[in-house]
Amino acid sequence: MSERRRLVLAGSTGSIGRQAVDVLNAVPGRFEVVAIGSHSSVEVLAEQARSLRPRVVAVADDTRASDLEALVPAGTEVRAGSEALASIVSEGDVVLNGVVGFAGLGVTVAALEGGARLALANKESLIAGAPVVDKARQTEGAEIVPVDSEHCAIHQCLRSSTPEEVARLWITASGGPFRGRSLSDLASVSVEDALAHPTWKMGPKITVDSSTLMNKGLEVLEAHELFGIDFDRIGVVVHPQSVVHSMVEFRDGAVLAQLSKPDMRLPIGYALGYPERLDVAYGAIDWSALRSLDFELPDTETFSCLSLAYEAGRAGGSAPCWLNAANEVAVAAFLDGRLSWTDIASVAASALDRHEPSDLSTVDDVLEADRRAREVAMAAVRERELVA
Ligand code: MG
Numbered sequence: 001m002s003e004r005r006r007l008v009l010a011g012s013t014g015s016i017g018r019q020a021v022d023v024l025n026a027v028p029g030r031f032e033v034v035a036i037g038s039h040s041s042v043e044v045l046a047e048q049a050r051s052l053r054p055r056v057v058a059v060a061d062d063t064r065a066s067d068l069e070a071l072v073p074a075g076t077e078v079r080a081g082s083e084a085l086a087s088i089v090s091e092g093d094v095v096l097n098g099v100v101g102f103a104g105l106g107v108t109v110a111a112l113e114g115g116a117r118l119a120l121a122n123k124e125s126l127i128a129g130a131p132v133v134d135k136a137r138q139t140e141g142a143e144i145v146p147v148d149s150e151h152c153a154i155h156q157c158l159r160s161s162t163p164e165e166v167a168r169l170w171i172t173a174s175g176g177p178f179r180g181r182s183l184s185d186l187a188s189v190s191v192e193d194a195l196a197h198p199t200w201k202m203g204p205k206i207t208v209d210s211s212t213l214m215n216k217g218l219e220v221l222e223a224h225e226l227f228g229i230d231f232d233r234i235g236v237v238v239h240p241q242s243v244v245h246s247m248v249e250f251r252d253g254a255v256l257a258q259l260s261k262p263d264m265r266l267p268i269g270y271a272l273g274y275p276e277r278l279d280v281a282y283g284a285i286d287w288s289a290l291r292s293l294d295f296e297l298p299d300t301e302t303f304s305c306l307s308l309a310y311e312a313g314r315a316g317g318s319a320p321c322w323l324n325a326a327n328e329v330a331v332a333a334f335l336d337g338r339l340s341w342t343d344i345a346s347v348a349a350s351a352l353d354r355h356e357p358s359d360l361s362t363v364d365d366v367l368e369a370d371r372r373a374r375e376v377a378m379a380a381v382r383e384r385e386l387v388a
Contacts, residue, residue, distance in 0.1 A: 007031040007272065008092035008116075010085050010107040013038040013045055015203040016098030016121040016147065016264065021048060023269045026280040031272065035088035037079075039103070040064050046071030056091055058084035060103075086110040094272055096147070097122040100205055101328050102370055105129050108136075109363055115141030119271035123148055123222040124328070128321040129366045130225050144226060145271040150219050151226055152267035153245035153258035158227070161250065169229055170247040170255070171219055172239040173298060174199045174262075176210040179240060183302050189341045191334065199242035199262045208331045212344050213298060217309025218327075221320050224313055231313050236306060238296045243285065261285055304345045308352060318358045318369045325373035326351030326380070333381045343384045350380040 007024075011017045017038065024031055037058030038045050049057045049072045058079040059068050065080035072078060079087055086106035089095050095111035096119040097104050104122030109129065111118040113136045120126065126133050126144075136142065146152050150171045158166070177196045178186055194211040195204060202210070209215035220234050242262040249255045260266050260283025269278040300307045305327070312323040330347035333339035339347065354376050358369050 004030065004032045005094050005272075006034045006092040008034060008088055008095045008111075009036045009048075009098065010089065010095060011038055011098035011100065011104070011122070012036040012048055013041040014098050014100055015201070016096070016268065018044075019265050020096055020098065020268050020272070021052070023265050023272065023278070023280070023282075024052070026265075027269075027278050030278070031094070035091040037085045037088050039085075039099075042068040042071060049073060049076055056088050058088045060085050089116065090114045092116060094119060096268070096272065097125070098147075099125075100203060102128055102324060105363065105366065108133055112136035112142040112144070113139055115139050117274075118142070118144045119147050119268070120144050121147035121268070123218050124324050126225050127218055127221045128324045128370060129360070129363070130320060131360045132363055132366055133225070145274045146222075146226055147264075147267050147271045148219060148222060149262070149264065149267045150246040151222060152270055154223065154227065154248055156258045156270070157246070157248040157256040160256075161248070163228075165250050166229065166233075166248060167251045167253075168233045168235055168249040169223055169227065170235050170237050170249060171216065171223060172242070172244050172246050173213065173216045173236055174210065174242045175238040175240055175298070176213065176215075178211055178302075179238065181302065183342065186302070187340065187342055191337065194334070194341055198240070201264070204335060205328070205331055208334060208344070209327070211341070212305045213300075213303035214305035214309065214327050214331075214344070214348070216298070217306045218324065220306075220309050221313050231310055236298050238298050240294055241290075241292075243290065243293060259285060305348060308345065308348055312352055315355070318360055319352065319355050321360065321366060321369045322351055322355045322373040322376075323348060325370045326377035329374050329377035329381060333385075338385050339381055340384070340386060343381075346384065347377055347380045351377045 033052040033054045035056040040061035042064045056077045062080040089110040094117045097107045098121045102124045105125040108125035244257045247257040263282045266283035312319040326348045330344040
């Protein structure tokens with residue numbers, strides 16, 4: 001076994017963070033958790049601090065700082081405020097970014113600029129801040145190992161090949177809870193319907209994104225950024241069983257795929273342990289129970305968010321940042337009951353139509369583009385707002 005790695009969990013109380021704690025409990029002594037942090041869930045954070053014993057605990061919402069101080073074990077350093085999460089990153093060699101949405105940008109950039117391994121579950125930071133993240137990735141020692149299951153699969157399939165051999169990436173999609181439905185079927189679906197994902201256990205934002213296929217669109221953008229493959233060579237194929245997590249097609253037509261049960265603890269463990277595999281088989285398939293693997297092409301008319309993502313990716317520059325921001329605004333409004341499910345795509349399309357291209361050289365440039373895109377998207381939400 002190699003020496004213990006110092007681990008930072010950013011977004012430790014969310015779905016990815018809690019599953020990471022599960023992984024750590026399954027491989028005791030393998031990692032030293034030096035810092036954890038989350039947005040505002042101080043009770044869960046304190047409980048994690050009592051079991052993982054990190055030196056530092058951070059909460060982004062500074063109104064919760066004193067509550068956290070009172071709950072953590074004596075001697076634990078508490079940091080609070082908008083910079084707190086990014087500040088704990090320098091404590092470790094491996095940083096898991098499980099923050100939800102664009103708010104994860106600070107952690108992504110700080111981890112890479114610090115020359116750490118970034119176990120990346122936060123695709124939004126990579127997509128919206130691509131030019132800035134690309135620069136940070138050049139730092140010596142910095143590397144990204146994707147936690148997103150599809151990209152983790154592709155990462156595994158690429159381990160035995162050279163870039164020149166790769167013809168295409170195939171990203172698989174479960175199709176979400178509304179696979180096979182038409183737009184008219186979907187006009188009045190509820191938040192509950194959208195949150196009933198057939199195969200994966202995930203947080204609400206990404207589960208809604210899976211129902212619109214925006215998640216798959218964002219994953220196409222993510223794959224382009226991570227692996228440097230152009231959009232014409234990234235395909236999406238619907239695979240309802242979520243057993244094949246993605247595939248790489250080579251120039252001779254050979255296809256390598258990674259298969260396992262849909263359990264996020266496998267890609268989390270892979271990204272933390274890479275290049276070594278952890279000794280806990282979360283993904284092991286029961287071949288006596290698995291009967292079939294089905295594949296079909298996506299319905300991009302009903303699920304137009306997927307096409308919007310290709311459009312934003314091909315436009316490049318600040319367009320992916322705008323798409324991501326508009327989607328976050330639309331999904332939040334949908335979860336609030338203020339927007340219909342079908343209008344999520346319409347708000348995203350409208351923001352992309354009104355995209356004001358800007359140069360993204362610094363984190364501040366990205367924050368400004370994101371802010372402006374949210375303004376435009378919020379106006380689009382108000383035009384479509386449901387009357388209670
Ligand atoms: Mg995914």
